[in-house]
Amino acid sequence: MKYLIFVSFLFILPWISQAQFAISPNISVSVPTGVLGIVMKRSPCLKLEFVEDFDNKWRRRHMGSITYFIPRRDTFNIYSISGTYVTPSTQTFNLFVDLFYGYGIDYRIMQFKDFKLYAGLGVLGGLTIRDYRAGGYSEFQVLYNMGASGRTGLEFSFKNQAVFIELSRNYYFNSEKAIIDYNNIGAGIRFLIP
Amino acid sequence: MKKTIFLFSTVVFLLEGCVKWERNYEDYFPQLTVSAEVQSDGSVLLTATIEEWGTLNTIGVGFAFSESEDFGIDENQLLATNQIGDNIFTALYSKNNFDPLKTYYFKSWAITDAIYSISSVCSLDNVEAIPIDGPCTYPNNYFFMLNSAENVYSVDPWYNDFYVNSVVANASNTRITFTFNSAFGLPNTGIYTTTNDDVPDNDFVKVKLDRLGGSTFIRTLEPGQNVYINRTSPTSWTIEYCSAEWVFNSTTTLESSAYITF
Structure with a gap:
């Protein structure tokens, strides 16, 4: 699946010409999925993006994001198994932050007056910073990630701005199990850069 | 063509994100209860009942007991040895583990792919066997x-x-x-x-x-x-x-x- 995204991305990229950019701050909620969703709440996310105006239904964007994940509990009941014996332990998260830079393409699916419905794909590179204690040891880790994102959104343009709501999903290509795939729901405003 | 491929990829990608995030933390794990019953020979039969399975895969069920109310699942740990139906698990603690003068606290636990869950604690005292009588009758001493x-x-x-x-x-x-x-x-x-x-x-x-x-x-x-x-x-x-x-x-x-x- 992830390869399909890259094929699509590379196939389309050369045909997008450069257009005017808008700066786009965005407040959203990251909803962790998989194993991460067990231990983390829906967490706040700040994004700052530079988004082109649509040019023949296509546009590009640069994306920067930081999500501060909030654990559901102070401690979690983890365990290890030796033979048939189960040894309990606890895990505590002191810090779990995801940062990335991404580059993406949007396609305008339809436009009705000043409303635009769009969908997009992108590629991501970034960091996950986590500080946790499990059992008798603690660890501070910085994980380097690469991944992809998909999104869909609805924006309303007025004067030189636009407001939008957007749903996206980040999917990371990490080999370590289920770290940081998450969905994102947010809203923001775009200011056209003159 | 490129539009079709692009939109198709986007739709597939977003659909892949349709993974439910459980609002309640407890919904991920099995919710279980425990009961303890003294048998005629002084052993104690433990029964764990899975009231709700949760969304995670349950790997194993077991029991633990202690003389204190606050204890871990590794204290006098015993794996479930029998399963009755879909959601009832039992195990038997030997009478040698118990002193009739003491109170004992029991709990059951279940391990999943990620995290384990535990039941509330139940207690027993006067853990002793029913008096036994040999097949003969003699005077004292x-x-x-x-x-x-x-x-x-x-x-x-x-x-x-x-x-x-x-x-x-x-x-x-x-x-x-x-x-x-x-x-x-x-x-x-x-x-x-x-x-x-x-x-x-x-x-x-x-x-x-x-x-x-x-x-x-x-x-x-x-x-x-x-x-x-x-x-x-x-x-x-x-x-x-x-x-x-x-x-x-x-x-x-x-x-x-x-x-x-x-």
Whole structure:
């Protein structure tokens, strides 16, 4: 699946010409999925993006994001198994932050007056910073990630701005199990850069 | 064409994100309850019931107990040995784990792919077996050997020799020594099986007959016979055996009986 995204991305990229950019701050909620969703709440996310105006239904964007994940509990009941014996332990998260830079393409699916419905794909590179204690040891880790994102959104343009709501999903290509795939729901405003 | 591929990829990607995030943390894990029941022989039957399975895969179910209310799942841990239907799991703790004077707390636990969950705690006290009665009836402090009955006139206090606990009953012509494994303390109510081992296993007893009067000799009851122990209080017992065999010489096997209270 992830390869399909890259094929699509590379196939389309050369045909997008450069257009005017808008700066786009965005407040959203990251909803962790998989194993991460067990231990983390829906967490706040700040994004700052530079988004082109649509040019023949296509546009590009640069994306920067930081999500501060909030654990559901102070401690979690983890365990290890030796033979048939189960040894309990606890895990505590002191810090779990995801940062990335991404580059993406949007396609305008339809436009009705000043409303635009769009969908997009992108590629991501970034960091996950986590500080946790499990059992008798603690660890501070910085994980380097690469991944992809998909999104869909609805924006309303007025004067030189636009407001939008957007749903996206980040999917990371990490080999370590289920770290940081998450969905994102947010809203923001775009200011056209003159 | 490129639009089609692009939109298709986007849709597939977003659909891949349709993974439910459970609002309630507890919805991920099995929710379970525990009950504990003393059996007639003094063992304790633990039953775990999975009330809700949760969304994670449950790998195993087990139990733990302690004399304190706050304890981990690794304390006296026992895996479930039986499953009844889809959601009931049981295991049996041996009577040797328990002292009738103490209160014990039990919990069940279940491990999933990620995290384990536990039940609330239940408690039991007076964990002891139903009194047992041997298949014979003798007066108190009775001993029979070599075709004559003797009176047991005294019983020495229990003594511990690190691996064993022993008690000596003194009869007119014979000293009878009962030796038990000390791993679980002094013996509780139950049927013990005779053995020749100097350090008997749990649920076994070595009965030594030390003949003092006339011709002196030492023998033991033959292995595999029943000795009936009742712990009538924390500090009192009855010991009974009925026509148990012992080997006098290579050609003669005789019987002995006893009913001793102390």
